[in-house]
Amino acid sequence: MMNLHHWRLLLAVADTGSFSQAARLHGVTTSAASQAVSQLEQALGSTLLNREPRPARATALGTDVIAGARRMLEAFDGIREQVAQRIGHHHGAVHLACVPCASADALAEPLQAFKDAYPQIEIVQLxxxxxxxxxxxxxxxxxIALLPDTPLQRQTLALGKEEWLAWVPAGHPFARRDRGTRLSLGDLAGQPFVLAHPEQVRPLFERAGLELSDVRATVEGWRAAASQVREGAGVTVLPASEAPADTNGVLQFGLAPALQRRSALVVREGAHAAVGSVLAFLQAR
DNA sequence: TGTGCTTTAGATTTCTGGTT
DNA sequence: AACCAGAAATCTAAAGCACA
Structure with a gap:
């Protein structure tokens, strides 16, 4: 058995060079992706991908097959687009990639409303x-991508904003400052620092002409950073929506000047028409 | 040692064909 | 047309292996 899903997974593996990344993109497990590609290979009676050495690369025959598959899927999407335009409404899947943030949480309800209103358009959230x-x-x-701190010229639809906060261990000298005091990025840049999401945090300091000079730990996710701060590993900054409610063992400060994390939707160039339906719906709400 | 891929077992979903 | 049961397809979780 082979279906379009198998082919899309094959292309994803070929594009990313990784079964796990391809699986993530399609919302399945690595195992499912591996099995799908194996089934395709079995059905065709030939190996399309070399798993070793990594990353996975197409075999000579696989390169041709993948090119053909790409044309086939483009043609299929084109047909669907044509039909959608004729009958006046769009079909298909819209892939919405999100960075976890307050705006992404706020989007959950309108997205559900969209799904109810347009069941023929599938929203795949990554x-x-x-x-x-x-x-x-x-x-x-x-x-579509939901990204924090996106330059205005890229934004298709501006979403909410939230404040950045500083977290400091209870034993840190900053903890002696008055409640309600705000810390500057300059205060924090030279401190032992616990870094989560460096791609978001470092630019904050860079825009202020500062550099994090003493990063003690780089961790996966805001929660992990908060835990490390609680254990006294250093200070950190994190978005308000990501700050744990439990502030035992830490002190939370605002930043001076106050810094906002603004999120926006960015649309891929050449995205298919169903994407327009999603945006129009979200814009109206 | 951590990451990524494959294999396997078992659960769930979907399809198909028979019966009423 | 509706329902049901068995088969087939697909999925996840867990374990094991290979590699950087």
Whole structure:
């Protein structure tokens, strides 16, 4: 058995060189992606991808097959687009890649409303870091990206904003400052620092002409950074929506001047028409 | 040692064909 | 047309292996 999903997975593996990344892009497990490609190979009676050495690369025959598959899927999408235009409404899947943030949470309700109103358009939501989301958008794996701190000229639809906060261990000298005091990025830049999402945090300091000079730990995710601060590993900055409610063992400060994380939707150039339906719906709400 | 891929077992979903 | 049961397809989780 082979279906379009198999072919799309094959292209994703060929494009990313990784089964796990391809699986993530399509919302399945690595195993499912591996099995799908194996089934395709079995059905065709030939190996399309060399798994070793990594990253996975197409065999000589696989390169031709993949090129053909690409043309086939483009043709299929074109047919669907044509039909959608004739009958006046759009079909298909819209891939929405999000960086976890308050705006992404706020989007959940309007997205559900969209799904109810337009069941023929599937919204596939992907989650990743800023760098991953940027890459998916560039590679065409995502049609729309929800990104924090996006330059105005790229934005298609501006979403909400939230404040950046500083977290400091209870034993830190800053903890002796009055409640309500704000810390500057200059205060924090030279401190032992716990860094999460460097692609978001470093630019904050760089824009202020500062550099993090003493990064003690780079961790996966805001929660991990908050835990490290609680254990006294250093200070950190994080978006308000990501700051844990439990502030035992830490002190939370605003920043001076106040810094906002503004999120926006960015649309891939040449995205198919169903994307327009999604944007129009979200804009109206 | 961590990451990524494959294999396997078992669960769930979808399809198909028979019966009423 | 509606329902049901068995088959087939697809998925996930876990374990094991290979590699950088």
């Amino acid at each position: 989650w990743g870091t800023t760098l991953e989301v940027e890459r998916w958008l560039a590679q065409g794996a995502a049609d």
